[in-house]
Amino acid sequence: MAEPLLDIRGLKTWFKTDDGMVRAVDGVSLSIDRGETLGVVGESGCGKTVTARSVLKLIDMPPGRFEAGQILWQGRDLIPLDETEMNKIRAREIAIIFQEPMTSLNPVYTVGDQIAEVIELHQKLSRKQAMVGAADMLKLVNIPNPERRVHDYPHQFSGGMRQRVMIAMALSCQPKLLIADEPTTALDVTIQAQILELMQEMKERFGMAIMLITHAMGVVAETTQRVVVMYAGKVVEEAPVGALFGDPRHPYTQGLIRSIPRVDRSAGRQARLESIPGTVPSLLDPPPGCRFAARCRYVMPACTQAIPPLKEVAPGHKVACIL
Amino acid sequence: MSNTDALLSVRDLRKHFAVKGGVLSRVIDKVHAVDGVSFDIGAGETLGLVGESGCGKSTTGRCILRLIEPSSGEIWFDGADVTKMDATALRSLRRDMQIIFQDPYASLNPRLTVGAIVGEALTIHNLAKSRRAHEERVVQLLETVGLQADHMRRFPHEFSGGQRQRIGIARALAVEPKLIVCDEPVSALDVSIQAQVINLLEDLQEQFGLTYLFIAHDLSVVEHISTRIAVMYLGRVVEIAPARDLYDTPLHPYSEALLSAVPIPDPTVKRQRIMLQGDVPNPINPPSGCHFHTRCPIAKPDCATRVPELRESRPGHWVSCHYRG
Numbered sequence: 001m002a003e004p005l006l007d008i009r010g011l012k013t014w015f016k017t018d019d020g021m022v023r024a025v026d027g028v029s030l031s032i033d034r035g036e037t038l039g040v041v042g043e044s045g046c047g048k049t050v051t052a053r054s055v056l057k058l059i060d061m062p063p064g065r066f067e068a069g070q071i072l073w074q075g076r077d078l079i080p081l082d083e084t085e086m087n088k089i090r091a092r093e094i095a096i097i098f099q100e101p102m103t104s105l106n107p108v109y110t111v112g113d114q115i116a117e118v119i120e121l122h123q124k125l126s127r128k129q130a131m132v133g134a135a136d137m138l139k140l141v142n143i144p145n146p147e148r149r150v151h152d153y154p155h156q157f158s159g160g161m162r163q164r165v166m167i168a169m170a171l172s173c174q175p176k177l178l179i180a181d182e183p184t185t186a187l188d189v190t191i192q193a194q195i196l197e198l199m200q201e202m203k204e205r206f207g208m209a210i211m212l213i214t215h216a217m218g219v220v221a222e223t224t225q226r227v228v229v230m231y232a233g234k235v236v237e238e239a240p241v242g243a244l245f246g247d248p249r250h251p252y253t254q255g256l257i258r259s260i261p262r263v264d265r266s267a268g269r270q271a272r273l274e275s276i277p278g279t280v281p282s283l284l285d286p287p288p289g290c291r292f293a294a295r296c297r298y299v300m301p302a303c304t305q306a307i308p309p310l311k312e313v314a315p316g317h318k319v320a321c322i323l
Numbered sequence: 324m325s326n327t328d329a330l331l332s333v334r335d336l337r338k339h340f341a342v343k344g345g346v347l348s349r350v351i352d353k354v355h356a357v358d359g360v361s362f363d364i365g366a367g368e369t370l371g372l373v374g375e376s377g378c379g380k381s382t383t384g385r386c387i388l389r390l391i392e393p394s395s396g397e398i399w400f401d402g403a404d405v406t407k408m409d410a411t412a413l414r415s416l417r418r419d420m421q422i423i424f425q426d427p428y429a430s431l432n433p434r435l436t437v438g439a440i441v442g443e444a445l446t447i448h449n450l451a452k453s454r455r456a457h458e459e460r461v462v463q464l465l466e467t468v469g470l471q472a473d474h475m476r477r478f479p480h481e482f483s484g485g486q487r488q489r490i491g492i493a494r495a496l497a498v499e500p501k502l503i504v505c506d507e508p509v510s511a512l513d514v515s516i517q518a519q520v521i522n523l524l525e526d527l528q529e530q531f532g533l534t535y536l537f538i539a540h541d542l543s544v545v546e547h548i549s550t551r552i553a554v555m556y557l558g559r560v561v562e563i564a565p566a567r568d569l570y571d572t573p574l575h576p577y578s579e580a581l582l583s584a585v586p587i588p589d590p591t592v593k594r595q596r597i598m599l600q601g602d603v604p605n606p607i608n609p610p611s612g613c614h615f616h617t618r619c620p621i622a623k624p625d626c627a628t629r630v631p632e633l634r635e636s637r638p639g640h641w642v643s644c645h646y647r648g
Contacts, residue, residue, distance in 0.1 A: 043513035158602045188375035188540065190599045193584040197598065215513065218543075218586025241590045259518035261547035263570060263585050264592060272525070273547065275518035279483045 003075055004031035005177060005209050006055065006094075011069035013047075013054045016062060022283045024050040026233035027069070029310070032177065037203065037210040039224035039241070041217065041256075045280055047233040048213045052179045055211075056096055057086050092122045095170035099182035101162035105154040111138070112150025115169045122173045137168035141198060160191035164198065171202055178203075179211045184219065196223055217260055221245055226316070229253050232281055232291035235310060239317040249319040252276070252292045290321070298323060329363035329399075330534050331387065331502060336360045336396035338382050342607060354606050356382040357393075358558030361633070364502070369528070369535040371549030371566065373542055373581070375603055378555040380538045384504045387536065388420055389413060400502070418448055421495035425507035427487030431479040437490055438475030441465065444497040464493040467530075468523060485516035492523065502534045509544060521548060542585050546570055551639075554578045557606055557614040560633060564640040574636060574648040577615050613645070621646055 013025040025047040032038045040048045053059050055071055057078065071078040073089065081089075098104045106114060115137055116130035125133065131150065138146035141164040154162060163183060170178055180199065184192035200223065203210055212224055220227055220241070227244045229237040229252065237250040248254045258274040278295040281287055287294060289304040296303065302322055310320045337359055342352040357379040364370045372380045385391040387398055389405060398405040401419065408416060424430040431440055442461045444450070451457035462472040468489040479487055488508060495503055505524065509517040521544065527533060539545050545552060546566055553563045554575065562575040573579040580597040587594065599618050604610055610617045616626035626645060633641050636648030 043515060160602055189542065189584045190375065190580060191602065193596060193598060216586065217514070217588035221588045221590045222586045245588065245590050255515060257588060259515050260588050261543040262588065263543045263546050263582065264587050273518040273521055275522055276515035279485060279516065
């Protein structure tokens with residue numbers, strides 16, 4: 001098998017706080033192949049965003065630190081790299097877009113300046129050429145009047161348009177991997193549909209891989225090929241998208257899928273939603289054994305003794321559950 | 324739409340916010356946040372109010388409680404017009420009408436204990452005879468929403484988002500209201516917690532015969548909990564129908580596009596998606612005629628000039644479009 005584009009092995013990103021060590025990412029392994037769309041799903045605090053930011057080393061250290069693991073980018077470990085070397089990877093090879101486009105754009109520069117800066121820096125072009133490139137990028141993401149809009153400031157764009165600007169900026173150096181961290185969470189549903197379609201279009205055009213981080217199962221089902229489900233800092237299940245929704249194996253994944261009301265097939269009010277009792281455990285002092293045990297309906301004594309390893313139950317389908 | 328046994332009837336509700344500008348802060352423009360909204364809610368029913376950001380759904384909910392003063396229109400609740408009530412009448416109205424907010428972090432006073440938050444309304448409305456009765460009632464309310472008696476001495480920051488939403492629900496229930504306006508009550512919660520709160524709201528409705536106005540942007544949640552649904556766009560209701568009807572046969576092109584945009588959590592389902600072009604127009608200067616004509620896939624020239632009326636196209640199914648229904 002060909003070497004994966006990105007191969008994260010046993011990553012542990014911990015944060016030192018006054019109350020102790022928060023194990024935000026606690027032994028995560030996942031990989032992404034060239035041109036693939038991988039979904040990473042989970043609820044708030046499951047470590048999906050920290051995993052994504054770890055890849056680009058956008059974690060403040062301290063309080064954060066890499067406790068263990070490797071992040072292999074085309075076979076080369078990123079963890080020992082210094083800032084200068086990381087900057088060669090960022091944007092040019094791996095780009096990232098965030099949930100809230102307003103806070104990730106600088107309000108005092110025009111969007112043209114911000115996109116041109118990336119192009120100038122990474123492609124060694126003159127400012128003038130870079131500005132032309134910036135307008136081309138805005139055109140590519142379907143922003144009307146790109147030649148005029150490059151001179152506008154972020155506040156002059158709507159939420160959906162700002163996310164288009166972020167995508168334009170991220171794609172300006174034609175990265176091999178785009179990390180999209182909840183890219184449509186802050187957007188209305190009709191705008192979300194537009195942005196997801198744009199990402200798909202861009203992926204086909206540039207042949208890049210996408211790591212899509214989200215809590216929305218519907219978005220995952222419609223846009224990804226493979227999915228990693230995270231819970232309390234660990235991967236609990238990994239499967240091709242069809243298998244994950246058709247035959248979810250981990251009790252957490254099952255609960256997650258069943259607790260979503262569905263627009264397309266619903267018995268209306270008669271059907272009660274299945275809910276997962278309790279709340280996510282604290283990552284300060286995580287319980288021993290399986291972290292889902294306290295909320296799991298199939299819990300057995302053995303569950304609380306040792307952490308279940310991720311086992312392959314079908315080709316490409318891995319589950320961390322002793323059942 | 325006239326419904327004799329409606330608990331709440333909203334008629335031609337309007338709310339205009341002034342836009343001030345210039346050195347003298349003069350009113351230079353108006354935002355038509357709510358622009359002639361009418362609907363009824365029957366006792367024991369849940370009316371879902373959906374639409375995208377800025378469509379006026381939250382403003383509508385707040386006008387009903389007069390947390391925001393409506394600019395014009397009528398709001399009939401239990402035979403009285405809420406818009407004409409004085410302060411005393413309003414205070415007693417709030418015993419019958421309560422609200423639950425979206426953000427469980429911002430809507431609870433961080434300096435008060437949970438017991439004080441939930442018990443405040445009991446004191447204001449004189450609902451507990453003695454100190455002991457007061458405490459017993461608070462405990463009972465906490466237990467009703469799935470919290471424990473010893474939680475009453477704790478502060479909001481000690482609770483998770485889902486638990487805080489339960490505290491907000493207990494506070495609303497304290498006065499035994501008839502109607503609760505739920506303003507995006509589960510939008511800030513994770514899916515597994517969201518299901519817990521939705522189930523709780525359904526249980527409470529059954530137990531106490533509550534009526535809900537359920538405001539949300541998540542169509543799957545609204546479809547699940549509502550008996551009927553009203554779809555809003557730029558301050559106006561474009562369609563009202565029984566929940567199932569709306570999802571099976573949406574009539575308004577906007578409702579249709581909105582529904583088709585909802586991602587389905589099942590990779591085997593492939594649907595035709597109606598992609599709307601552009602963004603929602605600015606409500607300061609909304610498009611003429613039908614507000615939706617600038618983005619509508621079936622718009623004809625006269626849509627830009629004629630405002631469509633909300634009319635009953637099938638029994639119980641109302642739509643405001645010149646060419647549908």
